Amino acid sequence: MKIAENGGVKYCVFENIEKTGLVSHSFTTKVGGVSEGVYGSLNVSYTRGDDRANVDENIKRICNCMEVESRNIVCGHQIHGKNILKVTKDDIGREGITEFDGFMTNEKGIVLSTFHADCVPVYLVDTENKAIAMVHSGWRGTVQKISLEAIKKMGEEYGTKAENIVAAIGPSIGQCCFQVDMPVIKEFKAAFDFADEYIIKDEKRVGHFMLDLWGVNKRMLEEAGVRDIEVTDKCTMCNEELFYSHRRMGNDRGSMAAYICLK
Numbered sequence: 001m002k003i004a005e006n007g008g009v010k011y012c013v014f015e016n017i018e019k020t021g022l023v024s025h026s027f028t029t030k031v032g033g034v035s036e037g038v039y040g041s042l043n044v045s046y047t048r049g050d051d052r053a054n055v056d057e058n059i060k061r062i063c064n065c066m067e068v069e070s071r072n073i074v075c076g077h078q079i080h081g082k083n084i085l086k087v088t089k090d091d092i093g094r095e096g097i098t099e100f101d102g103f104m105t106n107e108k109g110i111v112l113s114t115f116h117a118d119c120v121p122v123y124l125v126d127t128e129n130k131a132i133a134m135v136h137s138g139w140r141g142t143v144q145k146i147s148l149e150a151i152k153k154m155g156e157e158y159g160t161k162a163e164n165i166v167a168a169i170g171p172s173i174g175q176c177c178f179q180v181d182m183p184v185i186k187e188f189k190a191a192f193d194f195a196d197e198y199i200i201k202d203e204k205r206v207g208h209f210m211l212d213l214w215g216v217n218k219r220m221l222e223e224a225g226v227r228d229i230e231v232t233d234k235c236t237m238c239n240e241e242l243f244y245s246h247r248r249m250g251n252d253r254g255s256m257a258a259y260i261c262l263k
């Protein structure tokens with residue numbers, strides 16, 4: 001993953017996704033927008049209390065960087081579930097999409113988008129059938145294996161095979177900062193027989209653990225047959241100059257977005 005810059009806007013791109021030549025994509029940072037205060041400065045969410053005109057301008061800027069149309073963005077209110085919406089042109093401009101934490105399409109020009117401020121973004125590109133998915137996989141989504149759900153649905157709808165998928169795991173909270181307690185650990189152990197490999201004891205706090213969500217998501221994809229997976233090296237909580245973080249900032253913050261669009 002690298003940080004690109006265009007007209008002052010900083011955004012993350014994945015080399016393996018870029019190399020497919022099939023999509024425009026990015027993961028936004030908080031740098032290069034017009035929002036102020038806790039939203040400073042590239043907040044791309046309308047639902048956090050930021051000024052609407054500023055969010056419009058921020059989205060316009062990142063869309064210019066990606067050379068996509070901001071009016072073609074499809075997004076929704078995420079609920080930490082595992083439902084994947086098959087998106088078509090009819091969904092462009094649709095308000096009130098709820099109950100979906102993942103989107104997929106095989107139509108060109110539609111910008112699939114999920115919001116993030118510590119939760120893991122997973123990008124999926126089927127290079128064979130030219131289909132894509134964008135997935136919001138926080139710890140709840142990860143335990144529910146939402147990325148595998150996306151691959152399964154892409155298989156049903158587009159004929160996708162895991163071996164033809166190029167995947168990326170984007171900026172989110174790293175094992176360095178993701179402290180969890182026993183109930184969360186229990187869910188991971190129940191969901192994954194390899195869970196122990198991605199959990200270490202928190203030396204500073206008894207009964208707490210540090211969980212590697214990047215590792216679990218990567219392993220899950222690998223076991224499903226995905227071979228080309230790029231993983232971020234940027235923790236959203238550590239890198240205060242680049243990212244908003246829910247753990248660091250609470251509710252007074254902006255949001256980053258993950259975008260992907262078939263060219």
Ligand SMILES: [Zn+2]
Pocket residue numbers: 173174175176177178235236237238239
């Ligand atoms: Zn960290």
